[in-house]
Structures are given as structure tokens and as C-alpha cells.
Amino acid sequence: MHFIKNNLPFKVNETANPQQSFLFNVLGSFAQFERDIIVRRTSEGRERAKSRCKHMSRPLQPRRNIDEALRLYNSRNTNG
Numbered sequence: 001m002h003f004i005k006n007n008l009p010f011k012v013n014e015t016a017n018p019q020q021s022f023l024f025n026v027l028g029s030f031a032q033f034e035r036d037i038i039v040r041r042t043s044e045g046r047e048r049a050k051s052r053c054k055h056m057s058r059p060l061q062p063r064r065n066i067d068e069a070l071r072l073y074n075s076r077n078t079n080g
Contacts, residue, residue, distance in 0.1 A: 049056060
């Protein structure tokens with residue numbers, strides 16, 4: 001990574017430079033903060049949908065698709 005405005009090359013493996021270590025930690029902290037916000041919003045949305053009795057999974061397959069899949073699975077040794 002290279003910060004063009006400050007002409008600062010940034011190498012992840014280099015720990016001797018305190019400025020690079022600081023920037024790495026700050027960027028990591030922001031990334032973790034954003035991830036925590038996403039998880040919280042997703043959880044809140046899921047709970048809101050559940051409270052409104054919304055369907056939270058994939059639509060079910062027709063029974064004939066399930067029967068065909070089971071038939072193919074059971075005959076896997078004989079049909080190659």
C-alpha cells in the first residue's frame with residue numbers, strides 16, 4: 001500500500017517504523033468498528049423481521065425435486 005498524498009509507503013511486514021505500525025493499527029480499528037456496526041444492524045434487522053413474522057430462509061423446494069434428489073442419491077453407486 002502507498003499513501004500518495006504523504007508519499008508514505010506502507011509495508012505490512014515492516015514493524016520497525018512506528019508510524020507504519022500506528023497507521024496499520026488505526027486502519028485495523030476502523031475496519032473492526034465498521035464490521036461491528038454491520039453485525040449490529042444486521043441483527044437488528046433480523047429481529048425486526050422475525051417480530052413481523054417474516055420468512056427468514058430460502059423458499060422450500062417442490063416435493064418432486066426432493067424426491068428426485070433422494071432417488072439420485074440412493075442410486076449413486078449404480079449409475080456412476
